Amino acid sequence: MGLSIISLIGLSCRSLLGNPVRSFLSGIGVFMGVAAVNATLQVGNISHAVIEKQLAEKEAPQVSISSKWNPITKNYARLGLEDVTILRKQLKGLQSISGMNYRYSVEVFFQNEQANPIAIATTIDFLNTLGRRLVAGRSFTPRDFNNYQPVVIIDQFLADTLFNKSNPLEQTIYINFRPYVVVGVTVNKPFWEQEPRGIVYIPMAIYSAITGQQEIDSLQLRPHKIENLESLGKQAQKILEQRFHGNEFWVWNTVEEILEQQKTLDSVSKALLVVGAIALIVGGVGIANITIASVIERTPEIGLRRAVGATQLDILLQFILEAAILSLIGGTIAIITVHGATVVVAEQFKLPYQFDR
Structure with missing residues (x-):
């Protein structure tokens, strides 16, 4: 009759305590392997958290397109609202698109207060394209555009x-010196890394009516997925160069540097994961060697236990339980140690970190 599981656990614990050096070496092997893998995962978690924080502080990931100077026609391609409509219909993976005209310094007055913000004339869906959130009021409506309402x-x-x-x-x-009614307020976001000076958004319709300018300076395209930024830009560039034969277009995105960082960190994380996996394998081999050595060393003990009635299954389960107990203790200590070290480093360097349960 085999031993009960409680008896096997007690026997395994007594055996481990009776051979502290062997148990300690086995536990160290588990600790090093688990610590290496866990540290690699924490590096990856912090790296992705840093990337997400940087993205949150910037504009929404988007592609910006504008015309290059054509030396033959000595002019730029005349982008217009029809190009917005065409791209909206033809581009795959597009979440939203907006046309924009920029005036980098306008005079704005309210009673005795004065400011010189950036003015941006834009189409209706600009908040979604730029990823701007309203903190008060409302966005532009089709009525604002159709009736040329002087709202901002x-x-x-x-x-x-x-x-x-x-x-x-x-x-x-x-x-x-022209009156406009404020209908909404957005959150502050950096504009091309400039120092804050204020931004005022004007409906493209009223801007065109006042200035007589029907062309659009640039197009902003926001994809559904950030990984589609590059392909979306290439699609749009190809369509526009077919429409404006002989003209070329600048295409860039707002998070190119961050995406390059992300690619680099992904590569580093994969390399570290391989190193951690190797360390875990080495630790496992070490445990296996120590276990084999302990089995050989304990051959008389095994023979004695067989003689007094222990089954092969009892002996096998005892060795498995010893390995499991060492792995549990060594792995737990490794996770706690790496977590504590990560918290200290994150606080020291002000890095975003949250323990994954």
């Missing part, structure tokens, strides 16, 4: 500059 959306920086802490919604501001 400003960012929080400009709202604080002009209105201090009062409510800017439905207030009339003057942009280059």
